[in-house]
Each structure stands twice: as C-alpha cells, then as structure tokens.
Amino acid sequence: xxxxxxxxxxxxxxxxxxxxxxxxxxxxxxxxxxxxxxxxxxxxxxxxxxxxxxxxxxxxxxxxxxxxxxxxxxxxxxxxxxxxxxxxxxxxxxxxxxxxxxxxxxxxxxxxxxxxxxxxxxxxxxxxxxxxxxxxxxxxxxxxxxxxxxxxxxxxxxxxxxxxxxxxxxxxxxxxxxxxxxxxxxxxxxxxxxxxxxxxxxxxxxxxxxxxxxxxxxxxxxxxxxxxxxxxxxxxxxxxxxxxxxxxxxxxxxxxxxxxxxxxxxxxxxxxxxxxxxxxxxxxxxxxxxxxxxxxxxxxxxxxxxxxxxxxxxxxxxxxxxxxxxxxxxxxxxxxxxxxxxxxxxxxxxxxxxxxxxx
Amino acid sequence: xxxxxxxxxxxxxxxxxxxxxxxxxxxxxxxxxxxxxxxxxxxxxxxxxxxxxxxxxxxxxxxxxxxxxxxxxxxxxxxxxxxxxxxxxxxxxxxxxxxxxxxxxxxxxxxxxxxxxxxxxxxxxxxxxxxxxxxxxxxxxxxxxxxxxxxxxxxx
Ligand code: SF4
Numbered sequence: 162x163x164x165x166x167x168x169x170x171x172x173x174x175x176x177x178x179x180x181x182x183x184x185x186x187x188x189x190x191x192x193x194x195x196x197x198x199x200x201x202x203x204x205x206x207x208x209x210x211x212x213x214x215x216x217x218x219x220x221x222x223x224x225x226x227x228x229x230x231x232x233x234x235x236x237x238x239x240x241x242x243x244x245x246x247x248x249x250x251x252x253x254x255x256x257x258x259x260x261x262x263x264x265x266x267x268x269x270x271x272x273x274x275x276x277x278x279x280x281x282x283x284x285x286x287x288x289x290x291x292x293x294x295x296x297x298x299x300x301x302x303x304x305x306x307x308x309x310x311x312x313x314x315x316x317x318x319x320x321x322x323x324x325x326x327x328x329x330x331x332x333x334x335x336x337x338x339x340x341x342x343x344x345x346x347x348x349x350x351x352x353x354x355x356x357x358x359x360x361x362x363x364x365x366x367x368x369x370x371x372x373x374x375x376x377x378x379x380x381x382x383x384x385x386x387x388x389x390x391x392x393x394x395x396x397x398x399x400x401x402x403x404x405x406x407x408x409x410x411x412x413x414x415x416x417x418x419x420x421x422x423x424x425x426x427x428x429x430x431x432x433x434x435x436x437x438x439x440x441x442x443x444x445x446x447x448x449x450x451x452x453x454x455x456x457x458x459x460x461x462x463x464x465x466x467x468x469x470x471x472x473x474x475x476x477x478x479x480x481x482x483x484x485x486x487x488x489x490x491x492x493x494x495x496x497x498x499x500x501x502x503x504x505x506x507x508x509x510x511x512x513x514x515x516x517x518x519x520x
Numbered sequence: 521x522x523x524x525x526x527x528x529x530x531x532x533x534x535x536x537x538x539x540x541x542x543x544x545x546x547x548x549x550x551x552x553x554x555x556x557x558x559x560x561x562x563x564x565x566x567x568x569x570x571x572x573x574x575x576x577x578x579x580x581x582x583x584x585x586x587x588x589x590x591x592x593x594x595x596x597x598x599x600x601x602x603x604x605x606x607x608x609x610x611x612x613x614x615x616x617x618x619x620x621x622x623x624x625x626x627x628x629x630x631x632x633x634x635x636x637x638x639x640x641x642x643x644x645x646x647x648x649x650x651x652x653x654x655x656x657x658x659x660x661x662x663x664x665x666x667x668x669x670x671x672x673x674x675x676x
Contacts, residue, residue, distance in 0.1 A: 170586075170589060171537065171589065171593060172568075173568035176536070176538055176543075176546050176550070177538045177543070177546070178538060178539075178586065178589075198585055199540075199583060199585050199586050199589075200538070200539070200540040200541070200580065200583050200586070201583060201585065201621045202540050202581065202583055202616050202619045202621040202622050203619040203620040203621035203622075204616065204619055206618075206619060206620060207615075207616070207618060207619050217615075218615065220542070221542045221544075221615045221616075221639075222542060223542050223543060224542040224543035224544030224545070224546065224547060224640065225543050225547065227542070227544070268547070283554075284554055284555055287550070287551070287554035287555065287556075288554065288555045288556065291551065291554075291555075291556045294551075303640075304548070304640070304642070305544045305547055305548060305640045306542075306544050306639070306640050514543065516540075516541070516542050516543050
C-alpha cells in the first residue's frame, strides 16, 4: 500500500525548516520530493548597500560558518580593490577560521549522534564545544557571530599572552577530542547503526558535484585549502582527509578526523605570530571596481562569493553559492529506497544548514 | 497558587521554532539546553509537539513562506500560551530590514509577550526571558480561571 508522508517543515530532527514529501511503501521510501525556500529572506539584495558593511551582513547569512562567509566576502572585495592585507591579519584570519571549523564539526557530530538517539554523547559533544566558544569569547568578544573581519584586515589583534593561552587550549581540547573519538569509534552500537546506511558512491558524488565532508566521505579528495590555497594555507600543510565507504559512518568520521587537523593547523599558525609586525588593518585608497570571485573551504564545503563593483561605495551585485546548496541535491537519491526510520538521520549527516541553502 | 500553576512553574514546556534568521540565536538556544547553561534543571523541557507546549520560542524574522505555518503552530497550542521573540531580527527585523523575503518582525504575525533583543542573544538573556515568560503564563492562567468563575456565577 502506498502512503504519502509529509516530513517537515517543523520536525524535531532538524532545527531548521525543510520539507520532504515521502511516498512510502510499507517501511521503504519509494519517492521523495524536496521543498526548500522556507527561510528565504533575500539577503543578497541587501549587499548592494555599502561594501564596508558587507562583512557584517555576510556573517548573518549563516551563524555556524559566519567567519568563513565574511572572510570569503573580504577576499573578493579586496581583490576588486587590489588591496594587500598584512601578514598578521592573514594569520589571525586563519586561526579564527580553524576555530570555527572545530566548533562546527563538533556540533555536527553531536547532532548526528542525537539523531540516532544517543543523547548522552550529544551532551558531551556540546560541553566540549562550549570550551571552543570560550576561546572565541576571549579573542573576539562574541560567542557565535564574531564581527572580526573587515575589508582590509581584522578588528582585533592576538597578543602573545592570548597566543600562549590558545596553545594551552589546543592541548586541552585535543585531550577532550581524543576521549570523544574513543567513545565514538569503540562503540559497537553506533557503528552498527551508522555503517552501510545512506551510501553515496564515488561516481554519484562526482556526478552531483557535492563538496566538503560529504564528498570526502565518498573518496573524493577535494579540499579548497589544498586545491586552491587562500589566506595562510600555502604555508601551512593541509592534506584532504578521505574515507572510502561513503556511508553515514564515513561522513561522520571525516568530521571527527578533521577536529585533529584543525587543532594541528592552529598549532602551526601560533608560532608564526611572534615577530610579525603589529599592523592588522590596511585602509583602502580605491573603490571596488570590476568583478571578482573568491572561494574558501567552509566547514561544510566549498563556499563561493562573486562580487561586482561599479566604482562607488555601493556594490552592483553579490552572488553567494553556499556549500550546503551544493550538497542539497545529494539528499534525494540517498533517501530514495531507505527505511523510513533513517530519513532524518541521513539528512543530518549531510549537516544541513538551511539558513545557508535558502539565504 | 493552584496546583496547575504550581506544576507549570516547576516545568514549562517550550516549542522551538526557527522562522528564518541565521543560526546564531538557534545555537544559543541549543547551548541553553545543554550542560553549560542547562535550563532543564528548572524543569524546562524542549517538546516537539505544539499541543503539549506552554511557551513558544521564535527565532528569525518570519519569512513569507513560513507565515502560514507559524500561525498554524500557534493555533494548535492550548491556552494559556506565551510567545517569546528571541533575537533582534525577531523583535524588529534587525539586520534583515529591507530584504524582500520576510514579514518584518514577529509581532506582525502573532501577539508577542516577551522580547529578548540581541544579535546574537546570550544564553543568560534567554534564561531571563524564560523566567519572565513564566510569570506571564501564570497571570494568564489566573485570568482564564477568573473568567470561568464569573461565567459560572452568571449562569447560576
Ligand atoms: S538576531 Fe542576529 S544572530 Fe540572531 S538569528 Fe537574527 S540575525 Fe542571527
């Protein structure tokens, strides 16, 4: 017997609204229809206002990868003005970006565990995440949206004391992350629940051009930090982390392994800070002119900003292609044919961020 | 204090609705529910069913597409109910003022009882707002009871 089930938009598994229309035959999903656009606010229009306020707006596209948004915007804007950012500002940007990847990946793994009913480990993940937020608060003054980037540099410096504190924090966090990793990897229940579910083959991943941990979980070694280094990533060594299986377990394990990569990058960046001159902001003499784009590797994958200026304070057009927007087409073929009980779980391993998809 | 009032004061159930907005305030609300701020020690429980909820926490300027759904959710909640607007963009439209895709602010759509401004809000502010919401809930409850009594007297 065929039944149609409405999954969402207000559903307990997701914090944000999307709607899946499922055609079910008994336990199995036969057909899926994806409907998005519930949180479309039209923020791209707002960017045509003042290029200096852009980073502030870019952070409000999505609160989880906010620094990546503003960094990407700043990179594009600085290209249109031929602005060279000082070395210290670049290092600070890299550190903040990696901190943000840490908080985002811990959050994503926590939410995945909650989706399979592992409430306790979810709480532990969130407790670990709070210590990252503490560091954010010490460095930038804010917990989630940092307001740290401006066109031409950053607003706050990282002094030697803060750098010391941060390296202590790295040691502490690594220990906590190892504990979490042990609990996840050694758990028979989690493994049994996650392995072999929602398999995305390498061919499918390449065909749909998915990005980020979803692609890397399917054995596609694509990482913008490695393929097209921006800010400090040509000096800092980054190797893309890949897993072979392409199931929910692989996607989660990619995130888990990236915790340690991020900690390692922060460790490499901190010594570069001493000895660099204290200049963190360069004032631009030109106005944005011509068109340029920039891309960065946000926690969820490749993020793309296109920007066109018209030699005045206002911009002509800003176009954003977010990482989750690239990943969204992958949800439909994976959900087709799976158990009804796995639908929410599979979508959560994609780490959906609807604020980004719809903008 | 009636027994219902007492029970409610010890354990209000909240419904978390995201109606647009970036995820900033969402994450802070999640932080509230997890070990550091842990509102569950006051008995606050995050329910998924609007029919069980006492307090509705809304985040984000209500988008045009979500308007209908949110009124639907509101109508499903039993009386007395309190609506809490969390975040500047929910209170006034905030950073999204001038974007074309939303209604402006929550109070254009639903009657709002508690405003918690801040972009993004801090968890402490949300907890403060919840405490305020509880008082309002009890006030509403009392009013409903009095109305009922008056009605019963009128009939008799
Ligand atoms: S108030 Fe600010 S941080 Fe909160 S959801 Fe709105 S834009 Fe995001």
